[in-house]
Amino acid sequence: xxxxxxxxxxxIAHIDHGKSTLADRLLQFTNTVTDRExxxxxxxxxxxxxxxxxxxxxHAIQMxxxxxxxxxxxxxxxxxxxxxxxxxxxxxxxxxxxxLLIVDASQGIxxxxxxxxxxxxxxxxxxxxxxxxxxLPGAQPxxxxxxxxxxxxxxxEDIILASGKEGLGIEDILNAVVEKxxxxxxxxxxxxxxxxxxxxxxxxxxxxVIFRIFNGTINKGDKIKFVNTGKEYxxxxxxxxxxxxxxxxxxxxxxxxxxxxxxxVAKEVKVGDTITHVKRPCPATIQGFxxxxxxxxxxxxxxxxxxxxxxxxxMEKLQLNDASLVWEPETSAALGFxxxxxxxxxxxxxxxxERLEREFDMTVITTVPSVQFRAMMNNDQxxxxxxxxxxxxxxxxxxxxxxxxxxxxITAADYVGPVIQLCMDKRGQLKNQVYLTAERxxxxxxxxxxxxxxxxxxxxxTISRGYASLDYELIGFRASHMVRLDVMLNGExxxxxxxxxxxxxxxxxxxxxxxxxxxxxxxxxxxxxxxxAIGAKIxxxxxxxxxxxxxxxxxxxxxxxxxxxxLEKQKKGKKRMxxxxxxxxxxxxxxxxxxxx
Amino acid sequence: MAGIYLHIPFCKKACHYCDxxxxxxxxxxxxxxxxxxxxxxxxxxYLPEGEIIxxxxxxxxxxxxxxxSQLSYLMDTIHxxxxxxxxxxxxxxxxxDLNDAKLTQFLxxxxxxxxxxxxxxxxxxxxxxxxxxxxxxxxxxxxxARNAGFAKLSIDLMYGFPSLDxxxxxxxxxxxxxxxxxxxxxxALTIEPRTALGTWVKRGTFQPASDDFVAEExxxxxxxxxxxxxxxxxxxxxxxxxxxALHNTNYWTGAPYLGVGPSAHSFDGTNRGYNVSxxxxxxRALREGKLVFETDNLNAEDRINExxxxxxRTIWGTDLNFLETTYxxxxxxxxxxxxxxxxxxxxxxxxxxxLILSRKGKLLADSVAAKLFL
Numbered sequence: 001x002x003x004x005x006x007x008x009x010x011x012i013a014h015i016d017h018g019k020s021t022l023a024d025r026l027l028q029f030t031n032t033v034t035d036r037e038x039x040x041x042x043x044x045x046x047x048x049x050x051x052x053x054x055x056x057x058x059h060a061i062q063m064x065x066x067x068x069x070x071x072x073x074x075x076x077x078x079x080x081x082x083x084x085x086x087x088x089x090x091x092x093x094x095x096x097x098x099x100l101l102i103v104d105a106s107q108g109i110x111x112x113x114x115x116x117x118x119x120x121x122x123x124x125x126x127x128x129x130x131x132x133x134x135x136l137p138g139a140q141p142x143x144x145x146x147x148x149x150x151x152x153x154x155x156x157e158d159i160i161l162a163s164g165k166e167g168l169g170i171e172d173i174l175n176a177v178v179e180k181x182x183x184x185x186x187x188x189x190x191x192x193x194x195x196x197x198x199x200x201x202x203x204x205x206x207x208x209v210i211f212r213i214f215n216g217t218i219n220k221g222d223k224i225k226f227v228n229t230g231k232e233y234x235x236x237x238x239x240x241x242x243x244x245x246x247x248x249x250x251x252x253x254x255x256x257x258x259x260x261x262x263x264x265v266a267k268e269v270k271v272g273d274t275i276t277h278v279k280r281p282c283p284a285t286i287q288g289f290x291x292x293x294x295x296x297x298x299x300x301x302x303x304x305x306x307x308x309x310x311x312x313x314x315m316e317k318l319q320l321n322d323a324s325l326v327w328e329p330e331t332s333a334a335l336g337f338x339x340x341x342x343x344x345x346x347x348x349x350x351x352x353x354e355r356l357e358r359e360f361d362m363t364v365i366t367t368v369p370s371v372q373f374r375a376m377m378n379n380d381q382x383x384x385x386x387x388x389x390x391x392x393x394x395x396x397x398x399x400x401x402x403x404x405x406x407x408x409x410i411t412a413a414d415y416v417g418p419v420i421q422l423c424m425d426k427r428g429q430l431k432n433q434v435y436l437t438a439e440r441x442x443x444x445x446x447x448x449x450x451x452x453x454x455x456x457x458x459x460x461x462t463i464s465r466g467y468a469s470l471d472y473e474l475i476g477f478r479a480s481h482m483v484r485l486d487v488m489l490n491g492e493x494x495x496x497x498x499x500x501x502x503x504x505x506x507x508x509x510x511x512x513x514x515x516x517x518x519x520x521x522x523x524x525x526x527x528x529x530x531x532x533a534i535g536a537k538i539x540x541x542x543x544x545x546x547x548x549x550x551x552x553x554x555x556x557x558x559x560x561x562x563x564x565x566x567l568e569k570q571k572k573g574k575k576r577m578x579x580x581x582x583x584x585x586x587x588x589x590x591x592x593x594x595x596x597x
Numbered sequence: 598m599a600g601i602y603l604h605i606p607f608c609k610k611a612c613h614y615c616d617x618x619x620x621x622x623x624x625x626x627x628x629x630x631x632x633x634x635x636x637x638x639x640x641x642x643y644l645p646e647g648e649i650i651x652x653x654x655x656x657x658x659x660x661x662x663x664x665x666s667q668l669s670y671l672m673d674t675i676h677x678x679x680x681x682x683x684x685x686x687x688x689x690x691x692x693x694d695l696n697d698a699k700l701t702q703f704l705x706x707x708x709x710x711x712x713x714x715x716x717x718x719x720x721x722x723x724x725x726x727x728x729x730x731x732x733x734x735x736x737x738x739x740x741x742a743r744n745a746g747f748a749k750l751s752i753d754l755m756y757g758f759p760s761l762d763x764x765x766x767x768x769x770x771x772x773x774x775x776x777x778x779x780x781x782x783x784x785a786l787t788i789e790p791r792t793a794l795g796t797w798v799k800r801g802t803f804q805p806a807s808d809d810f811v812a813e814e815x816x817x818x819x820x821x822x823x824x825x826x827x828x829x830x831x832x833x834x835x836x837x838x839x840x841x842a843l844h845n846t847n848y849w850t851g852a853p854y855l856g857v858g859p860s861a862h863s864f865d866g867t868n869r870g871y872n873v874s875x876x877x878x879x880x881r882a883l884r885e886g887k888l889v890f891e892t893d894n895l896n897a898e899d900r901i902n903e904x905x906x907x908x909x910r911t912i913w914g915t916d917l918n919f920l921e922t923t924y925x926x927x928x929x930x931x932x933x934x935x936x937x938x939x940x941x942x943x944x945x946x947x948x949x950x951x952l953i954l955s956r957k958g959k960l961l962a963d964s965v966a967a968k969l970f971l
């Protein structure tokens with residue numbers, strides 16, 4: 001295949017801006033997929049993704065398109081649209097020479113889009129701006145076009161007007177891809193240098209690696225090596241990605257395809273890694289490889305303590321196709337055996353929880369999500385703190401450091417005040433404020449990551465009436481006065497409810513948590529003291545009064561069996577509660593922190 | 598010692614709290630009573646052989662709606678088909694149904710005890726509950742019944758009506774005790790899902806009293822009845838020493854009983870049975886000579902749990918020796934930690950081999966029973 005006839009491109013879009021529908025239209029227009037094969041939002045083939053309207057795992061698909069009598073090969077590389085997966089996005093972008101920037105003509109550009117756009121511009125991608133959903137009554141193509149022109153410095157006539165739903169502008173997009181996106185450059189004769197930008201787990205064939213060849217040629221059966229993991233394999237099958245996989249004997253520089261080599265565990269396949277030949281390795285790896293690091297940590301426990309082994313098996317299976325999920329066993333006095341898990345972000349955590357429920361029928365308890373802190377110990381060495389129980393005694397360390405992020409928020413000008421207030425409440429510092437248009441403002445803050453890992457985005461959406469969008473990136477660790485807040489029930493500490501919080505927020509946190517627990521812990525045969533403490537110091541207290549009355553009024557001939565069954569059922573329900581000392585704690589209480597408001 | 602329960606599923610009005618089976622249409626009444634007679638004949642061998650019927654109980658619904666001929670037909674059928682040696686024949690009556698003529702009829706049919714659904718002496722409460730009678734009738738019915746010749750009288754009283762304070766309940770209790778009925782059954786207002794009140798609570802238009810409020814009224818009830826010489830021989834039943842209800846006590850001591858009529862329950866000493874809760878379904882089946890009847894087979898564990906549940910509610914408590922000899926269950930060993938906790942907390946005590954609820958333990962009877970369930 002002639003490299004000059006290949007175009008590799010991706011789509012940059014905000015969630016709900018219509019990326020998937022537009023991608024479907026491209027596939028239909030190029031006859032890559034017949035109408036009969038067409039399922040809505042073809043690229044999102046996990047149920048969960050379809051329901052959330054987010055492409056969680058990126059895929060690639062090859063189309064043939066004839067332009068001015070010449071046939072071109074277009075590789076569309078799909079990208080996930082959520083900030084939790086920004087590294088994967090960066091690798092997908094690195095596999096392309098061009099990008100479609102899709103903007104909803106009624107919504108305008110969102111923060112996530114901007115950060116991905118900067119990634120693409122940083123990689124020298126040719127940007128093709130597309131205003132989507134122009135058929136909608138609320139569309140303001142002129143206003144949004146201005147915004148796009150300001151942002152990427154293009155001309156008005158460079159912007160394509162489209163509607164994925166109505167099939168408008170599809171041909172214009174394909175023509176622009178051929179005309180504007182540069183053909184890949186590379187040397188087919190050079191040593192093999194290909195980049196892994198995605199992987200898909202297939203339970204029958206193992207891990208399918210999705211790659212882009214930058215230099216060299218790969219043949220079926222070649223002995224290959226993944227440079228960063230150092231593992232060697234045989235290329236059992238290589239091919240291009242259509243709606244079905246099409247095996248090939250040979251693939252050359254510039255192309256995109258899949259590789260199957262009997263890899264059983266997703267962990268061995270690291271996005272961004274370089275593939276080369278064992279015998280004739282490439283002199284340099286592809287730039288930008290990173291080991292993906294989890295950002296959010298939480299405990300996951302089975303609802304039934306006896307299900308621990310089953311949970312472990314389920315987590316292992318999940319990890320087969322989700323290499324970014326990391327975990328290690330953890331024990332809690334209150335919850336028994338479970339796992340301390342690291343996630344890319346809150347969405348990733350929710351996805352894991354939902355997949356455990358849907359795919360493995362495992363209902364789990366998730367403990368307070370937190371981030372990775374580090375303690376500068378007295379011996380000047382760092383100790384990593386992934387869980388409250390890892391927090392060393394105050395006398396043993398000099399200070400605690402927490403991860404900070406640069407947060408970018410785009411909001412309507414009307415909501416700037418409340419947004420700034422929210423971020424200040426979350427210990428944020430305003431760094432920059434830019435008016436993108438008269439109506440839309442980009443705010444930049446530096447904030448502790450822990451403050452945004454939960455409920456921040458929901459709050460942001462609420463105060464901005466759903467208009468604000470958010471993006472963030474890690475900028476390093478800073479010393480902060482963090483303390484461990486413990487919760488006690490009748491004097492017994494409940495380890496699963498401990499949290500690492502900033503000293504200035506500890507009192508408020510403790511108070512709200514105690515209040516919430518008071519709602520959730522049912523009255524029992526004795527009084528229950530709920531206390532929040534830092535070290536030995538009690539900072540908040542609530543009391544659950546003793547149960548005054550639990551006796552059904554009537555119990556006659558007809559009621560006896562019914563009543564027995566009722567009590568037996570209640571008793572069974574209680575068995576699902578966790579015992580802390582002599583206090584019975586319902587499962588929801590452990591999730592209370594997630595619902596603090 | 599066994600009993601027969603007859604369920605008369607008709608009422609003039611639907612009380613807003615009641616989830617028992619009844620119909621406010623009397624269309625089927627004549628035939629249904631006839632079919633209950635047929636059921637009595639059908640099931641004359643239900644109870645274990647040798648069991649003598651010592652108690653008959655007409656419940657409902659509103660059995661005081663029965664005519665003399667209906668009542669005597671049912672009584673005659675029992676006499677003709679069962680070995681009887683009656684010690685107590687109770688009929689549930691509503692105050693508005695009671696007049697001299699009716700009371701004389703009841704007596705002549707062999708009824709010797711009335712359980713009168715007074716519930717309250719306050720008109721606002723009776724109206725709210727949608728009762729068919731008023732406060733005046735509540736007051737008069739006892740005297741009427743007594744004058745007609747009824748020596749054994751019981752009244753129903755309900756507490757837990759949401760109020761600012763307990764003065765209304767205290768007044769009801771004073772009035773009731775002044776009437777000196779010999780036996781009082783007193784229940785907390787309970788919100789059942791398929792009732793008018795249940796619907797209102799769900800919709801948020803009615804706010805039931807708090808558990809604390811209801812518990813206080815229960816304690817007021819305990820105090821007042823005790824001072825007046827009543828014994829709380831079961832959680833909700835208070836009697837002068839010679840006036841405990843025989844029929845109900847049978848339920849709590851595990852004696853067998855036959856229940857006839859729609860929705861009636863039966864217990865043959867081992868398993869429980871339920872009649873269909875549908876008047877026309879019941880009639881239709883019996884017309885064809887069938888019974889719509891379900892059996893609930895109880896295993897030993899079920900029986901033990903039911904025994905603990907019901908016996909704990911009584912003044913006699915749970916007979917530990919009975920459990921040991923009948924089921925080879927040593928509760929003291931099996932539940933030593935629980936019993937230790939319960940007695941330390943002052944909810945139960947063991948007296949002469951019986952596990953007995955303390956006064957405050959009675960408020961938590963269900964929690965205590967559940968802790969001791971096998």
